[in-house]
Amino acid sequence: MTTTLALFNDIAPVYDRLNDGLSLGLHRAWKRAAVKWIDCSPGMEALDVCCGSGDVAIKMSTFVGATGRVTGLDFAANQLKYAAEKERDLRAASADASARMGKITWIEGDALNLPFDDESFDCATIAYGLRNVSDIPRAMGELRRVLRRGAKLAVLDFNNPEDPTTAAVQGFMLDNVVVPIADLNGVAAEYRYLRPSIERFPRGREQVNLARDAGFREAKFYELAPGGLMGCLVCTK
Numbered sequence: 266m267t268t269t270l271a272l273f274n275d276i277a278p279v280y281d282r283l284n285d286g287l288s289l290g291l292h293r294a295w296k297r298a299a300v301k302w303i304d305c306s307p308g309m310e311a312l313d314v315c316c317g318s319g320d321v322a323i324k325m326s327t328f329v330g331a332t333g334r335v336t337g338l339d340f341a342a343n344q345l346k347y348a349a350e351k352e353r354d355l356r357a358a359s360a361d362a363s364a365r366m367g368k369i370t371w372i373e374g375d376a377l378n379l380p381f382d383d384e385s386f387d388c389a390t391i392a393y394g395l396r397n398v399s400d401i402p403r404a405m406g407e408l409r410r411v412l413r414r415g416a417k418l419a420v421l422d423f424n425n426p427e428d429p430t431t432a433a434v435q436g437f438m439l440d441n442v443v444v445p446i447a448d449l450n451g452v453a454a455e456y457r458y459l460r461p462s463i464e465r466f467p468r469g470r471e472q473v474n475l476a477r478d479a480g481f482r483e484a485k486f487y488e489l490a491p492g493g494l495m496g497c498l499v500c501t502k
Contacts, residue, residue, distance in 0.1 A: 295421060295489055295497070296321050299390055300328055302487075302499045303417035308332040309387040311367075314376050314408065315339055315394020319348025319369075321421075323355065325390070326366040333367035336386075338374045345371045376404045384413045392421040396466045405479035412502045418481070420472065423463045424488060424496035431492045436460055469496055476500040 300321065305311055305328035313322040316337035325335045339345050349371050356363035374380050376391070376398050389408055398404045408418050426432040439460045467475060469486035476484035481500040489495035 293320070295495055296392055297324055298489070299392060299419040299421040299497050300324050302497065303388040303390065303419045305329060305388050306333075309334075310385065311335045312381075312386040312389040312411065313337045314379070314389065314391040314404075315397070316348060316371075317341075317344045317393070319344075319351050319371075321390050321392050322348065322369055322371075323352060323366075325388075326369050327362075329367040330365060331367060335367055335369045336372060336381075337369060338372045338376070338379070340373065340375055342373055345373055377407060379407045379411050381411045383410055385411045387413055387416050389416070389418045390421065391418070393423070395420050396422050396462050401467065402475060402479065405475055405481075409479050409481055409500075409502055414502055416502050418498075418500045418502075420498040420500070422466065422496060423459075424490075424493050425463055425466045425468050426493060427468060428492075431494070434492070435463070435494055439463075469498070472496075472498045 305325055307328075307330040309329045311322075311325040311329050311333065313325060313335065316322045316339045319337055322335050322337035326333070329335060337345070337348055339348075352369055356366070372380065376394065377400055389412055391404075391408065395401060395404060412418060423435075426435060469488070473484045473486055476498060481502055483501040485499050487497045487499065489497055
């Protein structure tokens with residue numbers, strides 16, 4: 266846990282820039298799709314677990330509107346610092362945009378022991394985070410616990426391709442494009458973890474089974490990006 270925590274604290278200053286460059290900006294569209302799939306609506310209480318630098322939580326705040334509330338939780342204090350700064354900058358840049366956003370609360374916490382009461386939220390997301398927790402079934406159970414009946418969860422992350430050719434292309438790109446670009450930003454060591462973490466991550470059908478085992482009554486996996494290199498699991502409590 267300490268090594269993983271240090272990793273995400275270290276990459277915080279360049280995290281957004283690398284995500285934009287490595288995905289050609291497409292990660293923003295994928296995150297927006299995830300928020301839409303959970304029916305995030307005005308007045309809702311929304312949760313973003315493993316919120317990182319705050320992209321998804323901030324998107325959620327525009328969906329829940331001025332009458333809604335968003336909670337962004339992460340275990341890396343540096344990521345939360347950048348998330349809060351990003352929110353402040355956005356609100357300062359446009360009073361109208363700020364007025365349309367819901368209140369956002371940034372909390373340092375553990376995805377395996379969410380510091381919330383049962384049935385506290387109307388919808389939830391976890392983007393590029395479930396892959397990094399030490400106990401995926403427990404994290405899924407915690408997410409279900411804090412959701413209200415009928416609420417939806419979106420799990421957005423890299424897909425672990427079943428097709429050998431697609432998997433080989435993904436591995437090549439990670440080793441020969443992602444890591445060298447990360448190296449130019451001084452965080453190559455931190456990004457070398459991506460390939461083994463993706464290879465260990467449950468595939469789409471396995472994620473559906475994990476959701477059902479956690480008690481979600483419905484679960485569907487969507488492939489995203491060319492070749493299905495990204496995926497989004499949408500679950501309903």
